[in-house]
Amino acid sequence: xxxxxxxxxxxxxxxxxxxxxxxxxxxxxxxxxxxxxxxxxxxxxxxxxxxxxxxxxxxxxxxxxxxxxxxxxxxxx
Amino acid sequence: xxxxxxxxxxxxxxxxxxxxxxxxxxxxxxxxxxxxxxxxxxxxxxxxxxxxxxxxxxxxxxxxxxxxxxxxxxxxxxxxxxxxxxxxxxxxxxxxxxxxxxxxxxxxxxxxxxxxxxxxxxxxxxxxxxxxxxxxxxxxxxxxxxxxxxxxxxxxxxxxxxxxxxxxxxxxxxxxxxxxxxxxxxxxxxxxxxxxxxxxxxxxxxxxxxxxxxxxxxxxxxxxxxxxxxxxxxxxxxxxxxxxxxxxxxxxxxxxxxxxxxxxxxxxxxxxxxxxxxxxxxxxxxxxxxxxxxxxxxxxxxxxxxxxxxxxxxxxxxxxxxxxxxxxxxxxxxxxxxxxxxxxxxxxxxxxxxxxxxxxxxxxxxxxxxxxxxxxxxxxxxxxxxxxxxxxxxxxxxxxxxxxxxxxxxxxxxxxxxxxxxxxxxxxxxxxxxxxxxxxxxxxxxxxxxxxxxxxxxxxxxxxxxxxxxxxxxxxxxxxxxxxxxxxxxxxxxxxxxxxxxxxxxxxxxxxxxxxxxxxxxxxxxxxxxxxxxxxxxxxxxxxxxxxxxxxxxxxxxxxxxxxxxxxxxxxxxxxxxxxxxxxxxxxxxxxxxxxxxxxxxxxxxxxxxxxxxxxxxxxxxxxxxxxxxxxxxxxxxxxxxxxxxxxxxxxxxxxxxxxxxxxxxxxxxxxxxxxxxxxxxxxxxxxxxxxxxxxxxxxxxxxxxxxxxxxxxx
Numbered sequence: 001x002x003x004x005x006x007x008x009x010x011x012x013x014x015x016x017x018x019x020x021x022x023x024x025x026x027x028x029x030x031x032x033x034x035x036x037x038x039x040x041x042x043x044x045x046x047x048x049x050x051x052x053x054x055x056x057x058x059x060x061x062x063x064x065x066x067x068x069x070x071x072x073x074x075x076x077x
Numbered sequence: 078x079x080x081x082x083x084x085x086x087x088x089x090x091x092x093x094x095x096x097x098x099x100x101x102x103x104x105x106x107x108x109x110x111x112x113x114x115x116x117x118x119x120x121x122x123x124x125x126x127x128x129x130x131x132x133x134x135x136x137x138x139x140x141x142x143x144x145x146x147x148x149x150x151x152x153x154x155x156x157x158x159x160x161x162x163x164x165x166x167x168x169x170x171x172x173x174x175x176x177x178x179x180x181x182x183x184x185x186x187x188x189x190x191x192x193x194x195x196x197x198x199x200x201x202x203x204x205x206x207x208x209x210x211x212x213x214x215x216x217x218x219x220x221x222x223x224x225x226x227x228x229x230x231x232x233x234x235x236x237x238x239x240x241x242x243x244x245x246x247x248x249x250x251x252x253x254x255x256x257x258x259x260x261x262x263x264x265x266x267x268x269x270x271x272x273x274x275x276x277x278x279x280x281x282x283x284x285x286x287x288x289x290x291x292x293x294x295x296x297x298x299x300x301x302x303x304x305x306x307x308x309x310x311x312x313x314x315x316x317x318x319x320x321x322x323x324x325x326x327x328x329x330x331x332x333x334x335x336x337x338x339x340x341x342x343x344x345x346x347x348x349x350x351x352x353x354x355x356x357x358x359x360x361x362x363x364x365x366x367x368x369x370x371x372x373x374x375x376x377x378x379x380x381x382x383x384x385x386x387x388x389x390x391x392x393x394x395x396x397x398x399x400x401x402x403x404x405x406x407x408x409x410x411x412x413x414x415x416x417x418x419x420x421x422x423x424x425x426x427x428x429x430x431x432x433x434x435x436x437x438x439x440x441x442x443x444x445x446x447x448x449x450x451x452x453x454x455x456x457x458x459x460x461x462x463x464x465x466x467x468x469x470x471x472x473x474x475x476x477x478x479x480x481x482x483x484x485x486x487x488x489x490x491x492x493x494x495x496x497x498x499x500x501x502x503x504x505x506x507x508x509x510x511x512x513x514x515x516x517x518x519x520x521x522x523x524x525x526x527x528x529x530x531x532x533x534x535x536x537x538x539x540x541x542x543x544x545x546x547x548x549x550x551x552x553x554x555x556x557x558x559x560x561x562x563x564x565x566x567x568x569x570x571x572x573x574x575x576x577x578x579x580x581x582x583x584x585x586x587x588x589x590x591x592x593x594x595x596x597x598x599x600x601x602x603x604x605x606x607x608x609x610x611x612x613x614x615x616x617x618x619x620x621x622x623x624x625x626x627x628x629x630x631x632x633x634x635x636x637x638x639x640x641x642x643x644x645x646x647x648x649x650x651x652x653x654x655x656x657x658x659x660x661x662x663x664x665x666x667x668x669x670x671x672x673x674x675x676x677x678x679x680x681x682x683x684x685x686x687x688x689x690x691x692x693x694x695x696x697x698x699x700x701x702x703x704x705x706x707x708x709x710x711x712x713x714x715x716x717x718x719x720x721x722x723x724x725x726x727x728x729x730x731x732x733x734x735x736x737x738x739x740x741x742x743x744x745x746x747x748x749x750x751x752x753x754x755x756x757x758x759x760x761x762x763x764x765x766x767x768x769x770x771x772x773x774x775x776x777x778x779x780x781x782x783x784x785x786x787x788x789x790x791x792x
Contacts, residue, residue, distance in 0.1 A: 023605075026527065027606070029162070029164065029353070030161070030605075030606075030607050032353070032354070033161035033199065033357070034161060034196060034607065035195070035196045035199065035361050035364075037357060037358050037361050040361075045384060046388065046391060046392070048396065048490050048493060048494065049391060049392065049393045049396035049397055050493075050495070051393070051494070052493075052494050053490065053493050053494075053608070055387070055391075055490065055610055057380075058196075059193060059196045060192060060193030060196060061193045061196060061609060061611075062612075063607050063609055063610070064490050064493070064503075064607065064608040064609075065607055066493070066603075066605065069607075
């Protein structure tokens with residue numbers, strides 16, 4: 001089964017592929033720099049104690065992203 | 078290796094990036110790399126310097142330079158800021174790019190993390206777009222080995238066309254080969270042709286069209302392909318800089334205008350995709366191709382270990398308790414560990430005082446001079462060494478161990494939600510943690526926060542966490558007035574718990590004041606940010622302990638001599654010069670007394686805080702000195718005698734509590750303020766940084782004092 005959703009719908013342990021970065025501004029740059037381009041595989045590895053931010057395994061590194069930013073990242077599970 | 082004398086105190090005020098050659102023939106080598114790949118470790122190992130290293134991204138914020146000699150050449154090594162990219166979207170990236178582009182280094186070492194090489198190659202490829210003189214250093218090979226990652230270094234070198242060296246900089250492995258490769262590149266003996274990243278066909282076509290025209294205009298001063306890219310990107314500042322260096326108006330040239338137009342036309346043909354996206358995709362895909370058959374991942378067990386640790390350290394149930402527990406444990410070890418050496422040192426030092434004073438008197442020195450030297454200078458020094466130094470020397474390495482292991486970014490991860498509620502950046506938690514070591518270092522560390530508004534807030538609130546120089550004051554107050562001086566386990570645990578609560582109050586105040594600022598003078602929404610959670614690393618325990626005790630002990634001793642001795646002298650003079658009936662000291666403290674009593678202190682305590690402006694370590698020693706000089710007790714000695722002395726001077730638990738609160742919240746020390754002035758470039762904000770904690774401290778103390786009075790009145 002495959003469906004498009006935003007990154008913050010990913011639960012810990014789930015893997016998805018980036019389809020589109022709708023996010024703008026400096027954070028978009030930052031995400032591109034760490035290799036989050038189209039077709040990149042991301043795995044949600046956990047959420048912080050307060051539930052936000054969440055951590056993702058992206059190209060071998062673990063990166064924490066806040067929920068406001070995650071919602072503008074479209075992925076396919 | 079923890080905060081060192083290079084990263085704390087006055088030396089944290091760095092002086093910008095000016096290459097200083099020792100010899101005109103020195104060659105320049107820039108060390109670039111992603112954040113947290115061991116750049117500083119490579120730098121330290123090559124230059125023999127002790128730049129602060131730690132396991133969190135962005136901690137090298139000040140530029141460092143050092144010197145390194147090989148058989149063939151001597152080099153000035155420049156540690157440029159760690160960046161993910163050279164596209165200049167932040168101050169660090171701009172500094173890094175401009176250095177590589179305009180300072181024309183003889184070689185650029187790009188340090189990579191073997192554990193995520195693919196992502197690191199992004200920066201390598203961008204650097205190679207600007208210069209051919211690149212040496213790739215794949216660091217942390219030892220960590221990668223443990224994780225079952227194997228890397229075919231030679232194959233990568235062949236694919237990139239530049240030297241690639243495997244290294245494990247912490248143990249010095251591979252650094253000799255690295256310098257051989259640097260020699261080869263700097264001397265022009267490297268004969269392979271460096272590759273360029275391959276972008277999508279459309280962009281490549283556009284570049285192919287534009288490059289010949291650009292080549293002609295820049296005539297070898299700048300790489301043609303890169304200049305063509307920059308023209309298409311049209312970053313006005315960079316282009317202006319290039320034009321100034323070339324002495325021609327590149328963009329105004331008619332041929333150039335036409336060529337750029339043509340290239341833009343080609344680009345627009347295949348859709349609307351953003352140029353930067355194209356470039357980044359090209360870089361990422363090239364890196365992916367290079368790593369496809371050269372980097373092999375073995376088992377995935379390593380990820381499991383890190384995930385398990387993260388589950389404990391950052392999960393909903395255990396994240397906060399473990400964090401507070403770790404803090405309490407570090408404090409407990411500090412308190413217990415400092416107890417014995419502290420007693421011993423004070424016995425030895427005060428035993429020596431009597432003997433030495435006697436000796437000097439017998440030698441025929443005038444009595445006033447002996448009194449000045451021993452009751453003044455020596456005593457304050459002795460207090461600093463015996464009471465303040467042991468907790469500092471123990472807390473520091475413990476904190477450094479946590480930092481080295483990679484725990485601090487987890488703290489930021491755990492606390493980000495709270496900081497977001499205050500409209501600030503989670504990275505502020507990192508700078509706050511640094512503040513525990515030294516507030517000045519914490520403030521320099523605020524450069525890792527990208528948003529200027531959030532950085533300013535982090536700077537203004539940094540001194541709400543007690544620095545290493547204030548811990549001993551807090552510990553002493555707790556020991557003297559709240560848990561007793563008993564040696565037992567309950568006493569030490571009680572002290573640790575109280576101290577932890579006090580620090581949590583400091584963290585709470587940091588958040589509260591940040592929120593207040595965000596809602597008033599520094600209004601704004603929380604900016605987006607990403608936080609990297611680096612892999613856990615086993616800290617080099619032995620090295621950390623030796624290094625930080627040495628650095629720290631020497632540093633504090635040095636500062637004690639520089640600040641405490643004159644302060645002791647000043648106190649002695651004030652206490653011994655009289656105008657009319659009272660001494661100057663009495664006059665001064667009496668002047669402060671009415672206000673000090675309003676906030677639960679007394680004139681002497683407030684005077685000690687004022688005289689302790691150069692360094693918080695001397696507040697308690699100066700205070701004790703001042704009490705002693707008023708002649709209530711003449712024989713100083715153990716902790717118990719200090720307690721007696723304070724009680725004789727009218728101290729109660731309320732006084733001690735107010736003293737702790739005021740120690741937690743008062744003006745930052747002079748070094749910290751200087752750093753703030755330097756970082757903000759504004760007297761107004763420096764003044765705000767002075768006023769905020771002072772006002773908060775006065776209010777808290779006023780409140781506590783009056784509440785306890787009220788309670789006493791009612792009861």
